[in-house]
Amino acid sequence: MGKNLIALSGKSKLADGKPVGGRAGRLTRPMIDKLQKYYGNAIRRCVDKKAKSKQEVEDAVKRMQCAIKGVLYHSVKIVDEKKRHQYCPHGESPWCSFKRDKAVGTNTPFLDKSYHLDPVFLEFLIPLFDRLSENKLLKRCLLGLSQNANESVNSLVWNRCPKHRNRGIKSVETAAASAIMQFNIGAAGRHGVMKELEISGGYYTKAGNGKKNKKRVKQANARAQREFKEARQKIRQAKLVEEARLKALEGVTYQSAAFNEDNFNGSSKRKRKTDKTTPKEGKSKQTRKE
Numbered sequence: 001m002g003k004n005l006i007a008l009s010g011k012s013k014l015a016d017g018k019p020v021g022g023r024a025g026r027l028t029r030p031m032i033d034k035l036q037k038y039y040g041n042a043i044r045r046c047v048d049k050k051a052k053s054k055q056e057v058e059d060a061v062k063r064m065q066c067a068i069k070g071v072l073y074h075s076v077k078i079v080d081e082k083k084r085h086q087y088c089p090h091g092e093s094p095w096c097s098f099k100r101d102k103a104v105g106t107n108t109p110f111l112d113k114s115y116h117l118d119p120v121f122l123e124f125l126i127p128l129f130d131r132l133s134e135n136k137l138l139k140r141c142l143l144g145l146s147q148n149a150n151e152s153v154n155s156l157v158w159n160r161c162p163k164h165r166n167r168g169i170k171s172v173e174t175a176a177a178s179a180i181m182q183f184n185i186g187a188a189g190r191h192g193v194m195k196e197l198e199i200s201g202g203y204y205t206k207a208g209n210g211k212k213n214k215k216r217v218k219q220a221n222a223r224a225q226r227e228f229k230e231a232r233q234k235i236r237q238a239k240l241v242e243e244a245r246l247k248a249l250e251g252v253t254y255q256s257a258a259f260n261e262d263n264f265n266g267s268s269k270r271k272r273k274t275d276k277t278t279p280k281e282g283k284s285k286q287t288r289k290e
């Protein structure tokens with residue numbers, strides 16, 4: 001979702017003659033982040049691990065598709081409120097304040113947030129939301145699995161063997177083996193390796209590894225708390241706002257895959273050619289003049 005929205009935000013102008021990104025009501029970087037988060041929430045809310053039969057799976061996917069549509073319609077400033085909140089969940093405690101207000105009966109008017117998108121974005125984003133609501137894709141999400149475990153192993157590997165330094169294959173293999181051991185058994189896993197190597201670990205090795213494990217569990221429990229998650233989201237939002245400000249000031253200074261080998265070699269070769277030709281041309285001009 002995020003990658004696709006970023007690609008769309010690079011387009012110049014929409015049907016209303018205004019640019020896609022850049023200001024309130026448009027597809028800014030913080031708004032892209034919000035839509036990405038809401039899309040994930042919509043899927044997670046409709047996870048159904050018990051859906052086994054074809055009908056149950058189809059119903060669960062339909063609920064997911066409805067929730068995803070709700071994210072788009074609710075986030076766009078559609079004048080007709082009924083149309084805008086038609087896919088939002090009913091009840092007294094849904095995330096949509098319009099539906100919540102209707103259920104409780106307080107008659108508080110629904111107020112637009114500064115990040116809500118201009119009406120023109122409905123037509124603009126429907127094809128992307130439809131593509132990301134395909135049956136085939138959503139069926140894979142029904143179990144509610146995440147990539148967190150993969151990311152966690154990855155971070156352990158790159159902690160041991162940072163990507164910004166050139167390493168040989170042996171170092172990477174050792175880092176991967178050590179990371180997997182830590183992930184599966186914890187810091188105490190190295191006792192087995194030491195035993196195989198006939199290096200007997202003493203009291204302090206055991207005590208140190210036990211301490212490491214306890215610290216890790218304590219950290220994981222703290223990170224799983226709601227306050228911690230909210231604080232982390234706020235920090236992320238603030239970073240995105242700052243990034244958008246710098247981008248508006250300096251333009252694009254980094255892009256995914258913009259510095260990969262092909263691009264880098266291509267540009268350096270071109271640069272070298274032009275460097276070589278300029279002095280020659282200069283010389284020949286000089287000799288002609290002489």
Ligand SMILES: [Zn+2]
Pocket residue numbers: 074084085088096097098099
């Ligand atoms: Zn709503």
